[in-house]
Amino acid sequence: MQNKKLFILFLITALLINTSCKKDEDVVSFDNNWDEDVYVFGNNLKTRHKNLFHNISEAKFNEDIKLLRSKTNTLSDAEINIELFKIINKISDSHTSIMGGSWFTTLPFSVEWLSDGMIITGINEENSQYLGKKIVAICGIDIETIIDHFSTLIAYENESCLRWFITSYLRVPEIYNHFGISESENSITLNLEGGVNIELFSMEEELVSIYTGVSLPLYMSNTSDYYWYSALNNEEFLYIQYNRAKERNDLSFQTFTTQISELINQSNTISKIIIDLRLNSGGNSLIAKPLIELLHYYVNHSILLPENIYVIIGRKTFSSAVLNSIELMEAFNPIFIGEPSGGKPNHFGEVERFTLPNSKLRVSYSTKYFNWLQDDPSSIFQIL
Template sequence: MKKKADQKWLEVLDFLQYELPKRHKNLYFQMNESNYLKKIQSLRNELNRLEPPMITAEIAKIVASIGDAHTSIDIPVYYLCPLEFYWFSDGICVINTAKTDEILRYKRITHIDGVEIETVIAIMSTMISHENHSYRKAMLPKYLPAIEYLYGLKLARSVNGFTLTYENESGEGGDWFVPSCPLSQYQSQLNENRAAFPADKLPLFRKNPDRYYWMEFLKKSRTLYFKYNICKEMSEESVQSFGERLLDAVRENKLEKLVIDMRNNTGGNSTLLDPFIDALSKCDQINQQGRLFVIIGRDTFSSALLNVFSLKNKTNALLVGEPTGGKPNCYGEVLRVKLEQSGLRISYSTKYYHLIEDDHMLSLNPDVQREESIQDYIGLSDPCMEYILLSS
């Protein structure tokens, strides 16, 4: 059995060493080739003494060291702690729990198994493919329930669960042990205890997460809100048809403002929105400063970032929100391969996108920065829309 397991890992390391440099557009654009190969060789030498979670953590660290957010490896997990986290302006907080862990809901986490959260962030970041702080903020909370990742990085004492040190807004708190559960039970445990916010009270950006695109007219402020969740066609209506219908609504309703919300859009096919952007740029009624807004954030990535750049360059839109998770000049056009023996999937970039002269700009920054706090989340507020609706 050990020989078979070793062969599985050797297959991954062989791909990283011999195949990935050939397939990636420019694998050594940021890191030194010699250092990359030394990391692979070092792991080869350690395979026989490391447990599987530690091996997969080291593999992820090698891939993340490339420095390309589009080049990553999918590490399977079999056990998770039934929690959901989000990185708010005031720290990493728990936003959903299993019934038995309700005490943790909306609490800020300060330690995991006695390790300060700042140290957890620093160490865990080494296995996350990212190019800027915004994308790290988007991805890291999604990794935290994965107890095998934490154990592999020596941040958790066991794969059976972890102890969280938490505090409320007043600084009062304690320690709470959260047992892990099989992957198959993770979502059901969370769904059983998910907070039931009234649908009509939810901020717009938290509505309809499963719809690729939708719009809503806010009669009181004469504002049309357009949520673009993913750059992908819906079967019932194409992006182009939807965009035409949206612009018809702009003309017919004498709107004061149009808001295009792309804060949760991680990409897809950027060309789908091009006809809409071109038509919008010619719509003098709404393409004006103070009337056209685009909301961006940590999840605005890949093709969505290309769309935001087009909106910025072709229209008079004001960008509101957080710096984007996508880097303006970046590698992309992703291809994927599934390795035969390990079953691991590796994504890699095949094209370089040069959008701006300043190659050192890590994110597209908003004109007006607004970030959500835990109290905003609990109180069903949206700092971005509040700014837009109050602006004149």
């Protein structure tokens, strides 16, 4: 009996020692607040992302996190944020991202990356005469090299997405300083075609838009509405602009679709439908279901020919809007117009978020993979 009691006491003691050791092993110590944030960033992505290591190996990811943690005592807030951008880039999931912090400032200009180059579309009033001009270099570094540097910070899966996302990064002077492009943390010099140089300093300034005082094209006339429509060309065309996959507070998408149906039923002239998704960056793909069902009805009852359905897409067609484009393509084989979608047809999504404990930066990550197409094209236009 005494031996049995001693054995039980031995087991309990061993269990307590083992538990105590395990707790010591699980305790992670941090040198500073950023050290903790980087640890939480890496650990949460590893445990929460649908498939974090589809592009980067777990060993490389862990190595990058460990290296950045070792540097947090010497790097500035902006530099650590930039290093986190670089890690996000290697994941290669455009739905997984980290926000920029308040330590970043903004330069008073905006650009669009068009077929003929990087064009100024907004700038401070002092330099408004340069609206529409092409940027050939920044701080003496050619624009192609600038793009190569900045692309290492962006989570993108095709060139259209890069052309869209990069424009906001190009306004951040701290990034130019990080890459050694500018010696200053708050200014850069734009080198324009024709030998013109403009020095810009980070400050809150109202931008003059290239579109100020000009007649806007139809697709830019009402971009704040989630969805709206207009009859065109003596009511031969019905133009539907679908800007966001989200219900309006004042008009449900079901009611909106009913209005479209009533208009078509009352009209003797509408024979072609244009669905403009070029500004739709996503939301809930199921929102568009009533419209797609209505088109099915019209096609099945020979009220509308499939070849008279047109879909406009572009670099900002992303996420759920890409899924809706695929649904339209598979159901009706419509005529697609525009440029390749910024969203990849097969992609990660169903985004969730967490907040880093000290910097309070928000991190978005994917919880689902949408495998729509066997060939895995990089954009919608690669399918056609």
